[in-house]
Amino acid sequence: MKLPVYLGLLYKAEGTLAQSFRQVSEGHGHEPDVQFLCQALADQCDQHQQALQPIIERYGEVDDEDEPERLHADGLQNSRSGPVGLLRDLQDLYLLASLVDITWTMIKQAAQGLRDKELLGIVNDCDGQTSTQLKWLQTRMKQAAPQALIAAK
């Protein structure tokens, strides 16, 4: 069974997203909404990891040889500066959050196949938050894009 591979992927993707949210929060302190919300959303990712922990223990750790190549995505190492830099950083977060979101969907499919009620409950709680994270990123980018792309110096 390869579910543990995908649980590992999700666990790590949430961690990467949390770290990247924190990176953007620290790098854009002059945009208080970005600064504060990215902190709060990083905390959500931490909670998702905690929620996954008992499931991972139940299904067992992944054997490294089971992982396909290039399974994981890299997080943001540095934040960019300026209005276009903010936009790009938010876009990177959007990509990382999309990976998390679609991975939750895959996990949900497997949980349904396994009739694993505990896991389904966790998916419901966490994936709702991830899709709100995506919606927020989209809302904030749509607000920032015209100014950044047309008027910014």
Next chain:
Amino acid sequence: MVDRIAQIWGTRTPFGRGERWPVRVDQVLAQGVAESDVQVWVQSACVLCSNGCGIDIGVRDGVMVGVRGRAADIVNHGRLGPKGLFASWQGVQNKDRLTRPLVRENGELVETDWDTAMERIVSRSRSLLDTKGPLSHGFYTSGQLFLEEYYAQAIVGKAGIGTPHMDGNTRLCTATAAAAMKESFGSDGQPGSYVDIDECDAMFLFGHNMAETQTVLWSRVLDRIAGPDRPRIVCVDPRETEVARHAEVHLPVRPGTNLALMHGLVRELFVNGWIDQDYIDRHTMNVDELRSTVEPWTPEAVADTCGVEAEDVRRAAEIFGTSERVLSTVLQGFYQSSQATAASCAVNNLHLLRGMIGKPGCGILQMNGQPTAQNNRECGADGDLSGFRNWENPDHVQELAELWNVDPAIIPHWAPPTHAMQIFRYVEQGSIEFLWISATNPAVSMPQLPRIRDILASDSLFLVVQDLYLTETAQFADVVLPAAAWGEKTGTFTNVNRTVHLSEKAVEPPGEARSDLRTFLDYSARMGFQQLDGSPLLDWNQPEDAFNAWKECTRGRPCDYTGLTYDKLRGGSGVPWPCNENHPDGTVRLYHDGVFPTDPEYCETYGHDLLTGATVGPEAYKAMNPAGRAIFKTAPYHPAHETPDEEFPLLYTTGRTVYHFHTRTKTGRSPQLNHAARDAWVEMSVKDAESYGVTEGNIVRVESRRGHITAPVRVSDIRDGTIFAPFHYGYWDQDGAQGTSPRAANELTLTEWDPVSKQPVLKNAAVRVTKIAEGTGPSPAPTTTASRPATRGKARRHLLPTAGGPAAQSTERIAPAAAPAVATKEEQP
């Protein structure tokens, strides 16, 4: 005669539930002027708070010589508050008024004529539009203009220039009221009426120091309290306000924790079955999400987080849950604090759970801070689309394009309107290079003033300021335009409970000062803004032309004005909208039938996630199928982002005093009001004062991560661990600059805003306090209000009570006429 500085609320006229509030006509005249000297009384309404009291302006020889309340008006039944009595007319008739335009020459502002000033604006505006486009332009307006002026400005901004960067200082005072109503009910629009005070059995005041912010409304409450069947009062406020002193339950919450308290109150309704399941089933949606979100918030959990007694949470909830008719009011304690929209929606949720909305005595009043804030929201000078239209709905954009006869593509609707704090951020980054500020004073009122001053002083910025006086903000301007004041121009405006008033011109403006409407029309004409057929975008000459155009904009919308004319508003009372063919006398309450404007084709918004501000969007909203049901909106509680720590161990909150309005541009020029509260102070509790070795009148330095102020201390009954400072005091009467002893409360506040309403969080920050001098006497804080000396703890030295003396004598005529009936037929059983 009554000293209305000492007797803020005047003489009691008690009445019982369901009776009409008796008339009491308040009047003040300039010294030496007798009533027989007044040649004409000109009809208006007061602009010194958001209450919207009907007022007559007394005129002699072309000069305002006093005011009296209008007995026939349904808002105030003749009464006026101290600010209306003493500042409305004295605040504009002053030697400091701007009488000519000013332009900056070699770094100095010098007088010029209108042509020169306007051409300077137009040439800069045009060259920026040509080279950088509409996103280089921003407008920051007010809650003080008239409806006609906002509508002109909205059209100029949206259909002339095409910029989304428009907002008002209403963002600081009332944005959350609008946001909470949009989220819960689908559109802005006040559900309740002031008449609900006459009809209720219990009143909840959430972060609303009504006694000081809307004194005439509080008089109405005091008269119920003095009557035979007083309503039960619950007060949520960290200070021992006048409201708290009359409350059966006072919940002095730790600033920043409102939502936790609200979750606790909502949970008690569920747990005790104090809900109307039939109403919930028929008229609401998302109740299960609400139930699960509040589940952890037991009274004990609330007590732990909010610093209140668990038993008081239970008592408050019981009063809400078991009273027959409950009225709730909400203001800045919620709107300017953490999670503002979620906490304010929770008030709507309490009422929806009990089905107590739209019925006599069962109202919600999501208050406004300013007299004409409502019109800014309706007209869309705050960035919203005019007539409560939805920027995400292409049909609504098309309606406006047809109304204005312009290409819909010019109307900015591709993203949310840019809120005030973001506009200033774009100025800071240099991408907005043209900013037009009218009738507001961000150099004192916005958070984190050191930053705001830097932004206003940016080299890249061309700043236009339109005002009555050379304010702290105007001193940064490249062009200053002198504006005509209230009483010097004609127009309409609408108060908290949707009551529309006409304010007629009583006297000529000083010098060359012009109405804001005339200035906007002039700008539009000089810029050559056109309709599709080549005719001028704005072809109005008179205020009533603008009003008539506005009526068409509101046809069929929740704020329907089509049944109103200037003539209909003359002579009697103001009229609450909607006023149209179906409601020819206006409408007292909304939603009596439980049908809400949430239909996707009709609603003003598709809503937001309250934790993040993410938009729900049209597809998800339509899939939800609200179908006229109200929506329970909520979010999990999240602690404030700046909380006390070792370095900054105290909480800091800001607010008003009864004697001043905003940055005192008017009230500071009224001798009676200025005398009553002449300078800044900070409040500390008895316990905190003792632990810092501070006593009444000692001078302290209060410091946050962003700046500091120095002020004398008033030891008051504020909750322990919290410092309060009034936000009115700036520097215009201190040589215009902050110097070495800054006193503006916003030197310390934080740049942060609510994710949905975008209202700045002005009411929680972390500070530290240091005593720096003994001082020369007691602090100047008034003794009559929330700032009164502590009654707890050791006996204090005696302070002279705040009084106005001979200059503050006003007349009261009690019951000279029958009380006005509430306008409409629907009041009849």
